[in-house]
Amino acid sequence: MSEQPKPLPLVISPPRRREKPPRHLADLTLEERQERAAELGLPAFRAKQVSAHYFERLTDDAEQMTDLPAGQRVEIVQGFLPGLMTSLRTMQADRGTTVKTLWKLFDGALVESVLMRYTDRATICISSQAGCAMACPFCATGQGGLQRNMSTAEIVHQVVVGARAMARGEVAGGPGRLSNVVFMGMGEPLANYKAVIGAVRRLTDPAPHGLGLSARHVTVSTVGLVPRIKQLADEGIPVTLALSLHAPDDELRNELVPINTHFSVAETVDAAKEYFDKTGRRVSIEYAMMRDINDQAWRADLLADVLNERGRGWVHVNLIPLNPTPGSKWTASDPADEREFVRRLEAKGISTTVRDTRGDEIDAACGQLAATES
Structure with missing residues (x-):
């Protein structure tokens, strides 16, 4: 076989610091989603509604979330489900x-x-x-x-x-x-x-x-x-x-x-x-x-x-x-x-x-x- 490679460093991290991905509902626990709702000025139950759309109905399309207030749908979805x-x-x-x-x-x-x-x-x-x-x-x-x-x-x-x-x-x-x-x-x-x-x-x-x-x-x-x-x-x-x-x-x-x-x-x-x-x-x-x-x-x-x-x-x-x-x-x-x-x-x-x-x-x-x- 060829010459043995040199050992890799044990701790392996990305080569340089990068901007983090936007915070998304799937990053958050239930409690953190409720905190996110508060940050957005929304009642806590909105977090559960958006979670149900994303994880049960498998949609991130605001137009399909008819149980959200029509005038706030896009804003709510952008707050919880930013594009990744x-x-x-x-x-x-x-x-x-x-x-x-x-x-x-x-x-x-x-x-x-x-x-x-x-x-x-x-x-x-x-x-x-x-x-x-x-x-x-x-x-x-x-x-x-x-x-x-x-x-x-x-x-x-x-x-x-x-x-x-x-x-x-x-x-x-x-x-x-x-x-x-x-x-x-x-x-x-x-x-x-x-x-x-x-x-x-x-x-x-x-x-x-x-x-x-x-x-x-x-x-x-x-x-x-x-x-x-x-x-x-x-x-x-x-x-x-x-x-x-x-x-x-x-x-x-x-x-x-x-x-x-x-x-x-x-x-x-x-x-x-x-x-x-x-x-x-x-x-x-x-x-x-x-x-x-x-x-x-x-x-x-x-x-x-x-x-x-x-x-x-x-x-x-x-x-x-x-x-x-x-x-x-x-x-x-x-x-x-x-x-x-x-x-x-x-x-x-x-x-x-x-x-x-x-x-x-x-x-x-x-x-x-x-x-x-x-």
Whole structure:
């Protein structure tokens, strides 16, 4: 392998101070929304009315909020629901059941979300940062570096728009319900911990305080920020933890996931097991299959051993056929090698699936569309 990268700084923050996104209803708790109403010279119940429109009726259009005073509707909505992001481009694949959106944030930063409809569910993959500082060399987002953290409301709004599209029948298959959210878009969610936890609470709080999604249908991914994994375990929100491992040995993972120079494979997997022990939620191990890099049969055996050393039944391995970025040396594994990898894991009792690939023709890998636009 190539020369080992230098360790990243442990505390990773945006490169320079930026203007903050406008304060939005989705940033606020119920009490803070009532305080906001007072700031606007409104009775507290207006906050609940606007919350119901946004989280239950999935609208931010003042004209549709007929229970608000006609002469104040626009002013009230602007006070609670300022514009956060604009859709620059929407692309469809898989006969309209995969919809990718490129968003321009208020300060010009670009992020992406992908809505995927299946026969039994509809899942939206959302971004939590504009760019990413984790520097994983096979990831299009990581190649661009970090621009800034997203706010809670910017994160939540991606989901609200996706839920609205489903409810209005704008996705192939007719009207339906958004059921699942995965924090697997641009960024490292646990590096933007406060905003991501705020978003998780907005997504799972019962309406009209939030969207009312099941916490068990929300997945938060991480490359392995061990202290934050432990913190997440103590939040009392039973989301699914997805650990992007990609290699079972430190030598290779140091190259593929540079944060591993701070938190080894053993430390990272131990933290994931601790998450299972505290929450009872089975952990998903994400493993992008890269030809002749991490897809050797012996690495499948090693991966199974690393996981089984910490017990049985606490983990599920999700193999991901790599969606390569243009000009990259990283490419998807040979199907025969992928099948052997699965066989080796299952032979050692590891529950394993291969992720369904979606949207290859619309640059559905995280960061590809934003990189092209930039």
